[in-house]
Amino acid sequence: MQQRSESSSLDRSTRHFRNTDYVVNESRTYFDAVHAAGLMALYGRSTSGRAFALGTGPSDSRSEVIDFVRCSYLGLDNHPMVVAGAIEAIQAHHSLHWSCARTRLNFDLIAELESTLSDMFSVRVLAFSTVMLANLGAMPLLASGQLTGGRKPVVVFDRSAHISLAYHKPVVADETRVETIAHNDIDALERFCRKHSAVAYVCDGVYSMGGTSPIKELRQLQEHYGLFLYVDDAHGISLFGREGEGFARSQFPQVLGDRTIIAASLGKGFGASGGILMLGTADQEALFRRYSIPYAFSVAPNLAAVGAGLGSCKIHRSVELSERQGRLAKRIEVFDRRVATAEQGNSLPIRMISIGSEANAIAIAGEILNAGFYTSVTFFPTVARGKAGIRVCITADHEVGDIERLCDCILERVPNATAKPRMASALASDS
Amino acid sequence: MQQRSESSSLDRSTRHFRNTDYVVNESRTYFDAVHAAGLMALYGRSTSGRAFALGTGPSDSRSEVIDFVRCSYLGLDNHPMVVAGAIEAIQAHHSLHWSCARTRLNFDLIAELESTLSDMFSVRVLAFSTVMLANLGAMPLLASGQLTGGRKPVVVFDRSAHISLAYHKPVVADETRVETIAHNDIDALERFCRKHSAVAYVCDGVYSMGGTSPIKELRQLQEHYGLFLYVDDAHGISLFGREGEGFARSQFPQVLGDRTIIAASLGKGFGASGGILMLGTADQEALFRRYSIPYAFSVAPNLAAVGAGLGSCKIHRSVELSERQGRLAKRIEVFDRRVATAEQGNSLPIRMISIGSEANAIAIAGEILNAGFYTSVTFFPTVARGKAGIRVCITADHEVGDIERLCDCILERVPNATAKPRMASALASDS
Numbered sequence: 001m002q003q004r005s006e007s008s009s010l011d012r013s014t015r016h017f018r019n020t021d022y023v024v025n026e027s028r029t030y031f032d033a034v035h036a037a038g039l040m041a042l043y044g045r046s047t048s049g050r051a052f053a054l055g056t057g058p059s060d061s062r063s064e065v066i067d068f069v070r071c072s073y074l075g076l077d078n079h080p081m082v083v084a085g086a087i088e089a090i091q092a093h094h095s096l097h098w099s100c101a102r103t104r105l106n107f108d109l110i111a112e113l114e115s116t117l118s119d120m121f122s123v124r125v126l127a128f129s130t131v132m133l134a135n136l137g138a139m140p141l142l143a144s145g146q147l148t149g150g151r152k153p154v155v156v157f158d159r160s161a162h163i164s165l166a167y168h169k170p171v172v173a174d175e176t177r178v179e180t181i182a183h184n185d186i187d188a189l190e191r192f193c194r195k196h197s198a199v200a201y202v203c204d205g206v207y208s209m210g211g212t213s214p215i216k217e218l219r220q221l222q223e224h225y226g227l228f229l230y231v232d233d234a235h236g237i238s239l240f241g242r243e244g245e246g247f248a249r250s251q252f253p254q255v256l257g258d259r260t261i262i263a264a265s266l267g268k269g270f271g272a273s274g275g276i277l278m279l280g281t282a283d284q285e286a287l288f289r290r291y292s293i294p295y296a297f298s299v300a301p302n303l304a305a306v307g308a309g310l311g312s313c314k315i316h317r318s319v320e321l322s323e324r325q326g327r328l329a330k331r332i333e334v335f336d337r338r339v340a341t342a343e344q345g346n347s348l349p350i351r352m353i354s355i356g357s358e359a360n361a362i363a364i365a366g367e368i369l370n371a372g373f374y375t376s377v378t379f380f381p382t383v384a385r386g387k388a389g390i391r392v393c394i395t396a397d398h399e400v401g402d403i404e405r406l407c408d409c410i411l412e413r414v415p416n417a418t419a420k421p422r423m424a425s426a427l428a429s430d431s
Numbered sequence: 432m433q434q435r436s437e438s439s440s441l442d443r444s445t446r447h448f449r450n451t452d453y454v455v456n457e458s459r460t461y462f463d464a465v466h467a468a469g470l471m472a473l474y475g476r477s478t479s480g481r482a483f484a485l486g487t488g489p490s491d492s493r494s495e496v497i498d499f500v501r502c503s504y505l506g507l508d509n510h511p512m513v514v515a516g517a518i519e520a521i522q523a524h525h526s527l528h529w530s531c532a533r534t535r536l537n538f539d540l541i542a543e544l545e546s547t548l549s550d551m552f553s554v555r556v557l558a559f560s561t562v563m564l565a566n567l568g569a570m571p572l573l574a575s576g577q578l579t580g581g582r583k584p585v586v587v588f589d590r591s592a593h594i595s596l597a598y599h600k601p602v603v604a605d606e607t608r609v610e611t612i613a614h615n616d617i618d619a620l621e622r623f624c625r626k627h628s629a630v631a632y633v634c635d636g637v638y639s640m641g642g643t644s645p646i647k648e649l650r651q652l653q654e655h656y657g658l659f660l661y662v663d664d665a666h667g668i669s670l671f672g673r674e675g676e677g678f679a680r681s682q683f684p685q686v687l688g689d690r691t692i693i694a695a696s697l698g699k700g701f702g703a704s705g706g707i708l709m710l711g712t713a714d715q716e717a718l719f720r721r722y723s724i725p726y727a728f729s730v731a732p733n734l735a736a737v738g739a740g741l742g743s744c745k746i747h748r749s750v751e752l753s754e755r756q757g758r759l760a761k762r763i764e765v766f767d768r769r770v771a772t773a774e775q776g777n778s779l780p781i782r783m784i785s786i787g788s789e790a791n792a793i794a795i796a797g798e799i800l801n802a803g804f805y806t807s808v809t810f811f812p813t814v815a816r817g818k819a820g821i822r823v824c825i826t827a828d829h830e831v832g833d834i835e836r837l838c839d840c841i842l843e844r845v846p847n848a849t850a851k852p853r854m855a856s857a858l859a860s861d862s
Contacts, residue, residue, distance in 0.1 A: 020572060091518070096703065096704055098477075136567070
């Protein structure tokens, strides 16, 4: 690390959206403490279910930890059909990866994956190697006006939109006007809709740090004003819908139309690897298959990702999907009966335990890890300073007993997170 | 597609680095023609060597095509050790992918891959899911001044730097001053070095559209002025060096030092999947392992990519590497004896056949495809208008006879590309 930046005449004139130097300097001590506590940069090996063997040494020397960090919400990331799909695809081609742009040459199996997903979600699906790249490809096209009838939109970002979206603000601002509004501030968004003929809103479906977008209200703005919606539903896919179309897609009509794009993950709930865009029209599909930068200048998801995706599609089209969705809902409820969070009672699998001071959050997450549970300690710059906490990702694959034991661990250390009996009984009566 | 953008008051004030709408509108007819000619968006299945079965239908109905598009320059992308490595890694973990940030939890095998590559290349290697994301993570850190002693550098881009670098100009410009200079204009770069105490230069090692950076001259500027170098050597890795450290790395001293970062691909010459950064110091490594955005907010290369990478490392550390490097050199020479290009005589595997008009380039590439060879037709916006051509990627795995037949096909249609006898004999005497 370097010493703090000298103040220079460039600073004030150029700083606008980002200040990397400031973030690095202001968060260094937190990162040092989190690493010293052994809470970041962990290595391990899958064992079974949500357990992993911690470390890189001989396997009999490693301790087993129950993981509440990774986002495989339906527990599909080690499902035999996902693993078999990955291996079969590699074997069918005697290859893992073709090093060329998707605009040129593609594995036949990626056509099958895109067509299967398109059918499942009633959209036009394009696959990318990650959601971050799917978003990168979309942002300049959104800015260009090509998605909004040739009129460059005012692009409004939710302040909490994932960094894989917010990163691109300066790129979008190079082509059109960019605004940032408070989290889920529908009134502010409506004011832009009233004033401008073309407005696009960029948000997450399910927020990685808890909560969701108000899709119903956004759809009302779309119907009244023609608002264009770009929703990153990386954390919402698979959890809802008959074939796992996800939090966002399941709240739009059967025909997605020409004013909504949904990004989603093929990892996380879906259980494979890679990202997708859900598009509504043939024109949009042609535009992205030519001009999306990662589509034209980076690479496709590799064959293992494609094969795993095809394996997961089979699960998504079977009764197992709703069984797993139900198991997840039950496990979220188990957690909510014990531990109070801002997310309590919503149907998403992300729970944030508020702690406050960074030092306390780190100490508590360290004790929880020593007790055999790996959680994510969250701190600046991911959340505001003094608002540190612990993120718990619940999955369909967790043993109920492990969730109960995690709750015990949390409540011993954060007693004011104890769920109130009223809420607990209200939840019980819903079940 | 939408109609041409209305002129708006936003346009002039905001346009600076990018103009997506213009690019889309101005290149539409070219894309239409290339797709109509069946030269883009191809699908196929690996058969053997550089051949693939074209299409997605029943395998006996597909024609076989020799591929000169993909960048597997050493022919490793279907090497049995690469394929076996991918499958073994998946089997060892009963998983393909863990959906979480690298700052949190990592497969043990990625530690092995990074440590093996670090040892091979005498650097500190960080792996990413693609080179595009490796670059995305680096650009804000370069802008921040954290890599240049706390002083924000003037960041100078080569005009031909890959779009995975150039894309980020507005992001970099949000934090510091950005300049773009003519391709390989060392004099212009030196003028910036004379005027400013901190300058960073962003370029490719081997350019995807032909040619290279003058690494020797860049190193001289580095020694004289302390210039920071960021070199994307995606196309140069594996082709040079005893263990495949590549075009750029092989021209730097054993100790890389604190003023050079090299990005490279684990696809392309390396034959696996993913991207890496080569760093020179522990401080840089700590910085990237905390603050690189894809490292902290996207995902690792999946286990198949990691396993394939480990398989390829074994090849890179065996005599097979230099054998394949030699076979590639011989095949480039075979091509150069017949067909004249701007790249003739250099030791890189990318050759650009200049044609000029887009319509001619498309027609000729179409005829070559009908003859059984798939090449990349290049046109605006990848190259300037009226400078269309055909890109040929030669690999160690091509049959010499197939290269000869491709040359025949090209010269029948582009007779002025016939290599001059003098050059041909000079090349012959070198061999």
